[in-house]
Amino acid sequence: MNDVASEDQGSGLTPIKASGYRVKLIARGEVAQRTVALYFARPAGFSFKAGQFIDLTLLDPLETDSEGNTRAFTLAGAPSEEHLMVVTRLRDTAFKRELKEMPLETVVNIEGPFGNLTLPDAAVRPMVFLAGGIGITPFRSMLVQAAMEHLPHRLVLFYSNRHPEDAPFLHELQDLQRKISSYTLVATMTQMEESDGSWTGETGYLEHAMLTRHLQGIESPLYYIVGPPAMVKDLRAMLKNAGVRQADIRTEEFVGY
Numbered sequence: 001m002n003d004v005a006s007e008d009q010g011s012g013l014t015p016i017k018a019s020g021y022r023v024k025l026i027a028r029g030e031v032a033q034r035t036v037a038l039y040f041a042r043p044a045g046f047s048f049k050a051g052q053f054i055d056l057t058l059l060d061p062l063e064t065d066s067e068g069n070t071r072a073f074t075l076a077g078a079p080s081e082e083h084l085m086v087v088t089r090l091r092d093t094a095f096k097r098e099l100k101e102m103p104l105e106t107v108v109n110i111e112g113p114f115g116n117l118t119l120p121d122a123a124v125r126p127m128v129f130l131a132g133g134i135g136i137t138p139f140r141s142m143l144v145q146a147a148m149e150h151l152p153h154r155l156v157l158f159y160s161n162r163h164p165e166d167a168p169f170l171h172e173l174q175d176l177q178r179k180i181s182s183y184t185l186v187a188t189m190t191q192m193e194e195s196d197g198s199w200t201g202e203t204g205y206l207e208h209a210m211l212t213r214h215l216q217g218i219e220s221p222l223y224y225i226v227g228p229p230a231m232v233k234d235l236r237a238m239l240k241n242a243g244v245r246q247a248d249i250r251t252e253e254f255v256g257y
């Protein structure tokens, strides 16, 4: 990684950790209700695996709060995509207000990539992904990469949201089924009564009966669970009760939701 901290000595900027990359915000857009994608120019030499995350630090925010100026964000773009993309829910915190308002060209610091919630190199076992809301980000990265590289992994994504308007990348994730023959999407909506749209797919929370219905013929999968801590805890317990070995369950918790 580049050592950039020395550039800041005496500049009056908020202190940052000792290493990382300075990256410029080049675009921002809504990808679902209250959910934005931010695109950063990719620094030379920065590579990552689909599913990894970065620590993003605001360098000179207009406001800050007790949680500070750094948050972890999955790189929701695939490694083969041009820019670095992070996607987040816009909660009413100083950090999120800054992400929403900061002008294009604003420079932030990123560190990473970190994490090993990635696709195994060998496609030996089927993979079952369980995502709640914004927990879709690592799976979006993996699936786009799987499509680009024609990866042979058997992939089943269960994706839970309140309603379709709230579900980032829903259409893209549906379309990817045409590009990846070994991939199936099972999207479920938990609060369709709040939606103006229609939905013919699954409804209700992810639970054992729903998984069983859609996992006929899927032998001995690895499970990845990503979402808010309460959801991750519940789904892990559900799998454990269903007899899944702890070693076959990997999780990532998105705190703050």
Ligand SMILES: Cc1cc2nc3c(=O)[nH]c(=O)nc-3n(C[C@H](O)[C@H](O)[C@H](O)COP(=O)(O)OP(=O)(O)OC[C@H]3O[C@@H](n4cnc5c(N)ncnc54)[C@H](O)[C@@H]3O)c2cc1C
Binding pocket: 053, 067, 071, 072, 073, 074, 075, 076, 086, 087, 088, 089, 091, 092, 093, 094, 095, 096, 115, 134, 137, 252, 253, 254, 255, 256, 257
């Ligand atoms: C590996 C990883 C990947 C992530 N990827 C994404 C992503 O792709 N998109 C996304 O939107 N979010 C992601 N997150 C979550 C993200 O880092 C923020 O925590 C989240 O967006 C909430 O930020 P906030 O500013 O809205 O709330 P905050 O101001 O950060 O906090 C909200 C609440 O969470 C509590 N909290 C904050 N940090 C912690 C902590 N470490 N442990 C326990 N409680 C805590 C606070 O005390 C507060 O009560 C990821 C987190 C991790 C660990």
